[in-house]
Amino acid sequence: MRKIRDDIYWTGYIDWDLRNFHGYSTPAGSTYNAYLIMDEKPTLIDTVKHYGYDEMLWRIKQIIDPAKIQYIISNHTEMDHSGTIGALLKICPNAQIVCSPKGAEGLKRHFLNSGHSDIEWKFKVVNTGDELDIGKRKLKFLLMPMVHWPDSMATYSPSDQILFPNDAFGQHYASHQRYVDEVGIEVALKEAAKYYANIVMPYGAQVLKVLEAVSTLTIDMICPSHGLIWRSAEDIAQIIVHYKKWAAYESNKQVVIVYDTMWHSTEKMAMKLYQFLDQAQVPVKLVNLKISDYSEAVTDIMNSKVVILGSAILNNHVLPSVGGFLTYLKGLKPKNRFGFTFGSYGWSKVGFKDLESAMEESGIEKIAEGQYMQFVPSAEELASLEQFIGPIKKALAI
Ligand SMILES: [Fe+2]
Ligand SMILES: [Fe+2]
Incomplete structure (x- = not known):
């Protein structure tokens, strides 16, 4: 685990050997980023691909007994981020799944039809603007359909000024370093461009709407679900400028x-x-x-x-x-x-x-x-x- 802010930890999985992500070549591997917020109601934001479960759990256990997790936020149903929720629920009996309306539909289709119907799924469905009180923090949600699936949403922590936008602003890049500024903006932008072209390109209009909504937030850190975290003001400005350009189909x-x-x-x-x-x-x-x-x-x-x-x-x-x-x-x-x-x-x-x-x-x-x-x-x-x-x-x- 890595502490990224007081009471906020990265507990993801580094997929060093990934060379193909549903048809997209990933010579630099990838990461699936999960973030644990240690507030009065411990909250996990996203999980990892199914084969990263043990590593994620090992990281979480360094911080907390997983049984104490109260909320598991699923920003995106796709199994690279939600693939271990079924297994987690077996050891987190109190946890509620926080997701968008389409997220709840998608998670039911994925898990209840594949051997996870024996556990209780407690969904807490949220929409844009809804708040989740986890103690000192009130997390907010922003639905962002088609960035990357209809269910996709971002979680925002106003008191930390951290945006957790899931696939948006991500890169397929495996690294021991967690921050863009530790690796270099050129590397991060190159990987973010490839990621955008292959995953997000058809949805320029939807990305522009998300960027508009994001522009109303004060952002100190962007924690995507793949690759490196954007934390310096210059790096955050750079990735936003590039997303605007790509979403507008400029070249x-x-x-x-x-x-x-x-x-x-x-x-x-x-x-x-x-x-x-x-x-x-x-x-x-x-x-x-x-x-x-x-x-x-x-x-x-x-x-x-x-x-x-x-x-x-x-x-x-x-x-x-x-x-x-x-x-x-x-x-x-x-x-x-x-x-x-x-x-x-x-x-x-x-x-x-x-x-x-x-x-x-x-x-x-x-x-x-x-x-x-x-x-x-x-x-x-x-x-x-x-x-x-x-x-x-x-x-x-x-
Ligand atoms: Fe996705
Ligand atoms: Fe993803």
Whole structure:
């Protein structure tokens, strides 16, 4: 456990070996942050993933007999935060579960249908503005639907000026350090950006509403449910500014080319586009989906105003790596992005419909017709790709 404030302790679980979080690559691992407030009515804010139960309990037992916990606040039903509530209730017979209305529905669906119906579930359902008196403190709640699920909410302690926003402002980052300033803002922002792109990106409008509500609070510390805690005024200001930018779908004046290739022809096209952009001094990044993970590619898309998507054709469709990526991208729906499609084919261009329709469905606005070349592109055909530099620069306003 780590004391983060008088009577407030971090009692989470560090998932050092996590390398994949429901499809999102997590090379730096993650943490599931639980916080114990030792007030007159001891209160646990969130729990951890099921396999982190022993470690969480070991941390809690250094502070209190778990049986004395009066409230378990479940800010979010998803099992990385609520997965150990069923087990905890068996040793915390007095505890009430504090959650949103949708949280109560979700927790019942998860636990009562999976072998936890023998214990008593005492729900205390809260809404935005409700208070929970735990002794010296009166905790307040802010419902924040879709950041990340319909049930999601934040807990705020006015007397400590601490916000516990669950998934919001989190990062998948395993570390012995608990604070952003101990690791460095660059690392934290990089991981927070990847987290936002992969988990929160579709919900920009809802995030803006949450940011508006948060702006009315005095905040001395933001304690998310993954990764590092934001505690210095500069770091808190930085993450809020970045969330505003991401929620408004703002991006940088740069290009990302995301593709996969079969016999190197699509790769030749990608490389030629890359070279023309590089020569024109346009910031550009190449992402080969055979090598890079989807979650890396969507982070680059969040950061780039122009997105160029390419694939070879296999059996009248795009390559499976590209198809899977397009499914992922359609769900994340980056807005205010511009781009076009390209690729190589053997005898039918019909498969490029996959690329074009996915680009449209993702919300990426087409700035040029797709460029498709048969078998191996000639030097002249490759040279023709220079025609796209103008429309790209126009889209970037450079
Ligand atoms: Fe979540
Ligand atoms: Fe989470």
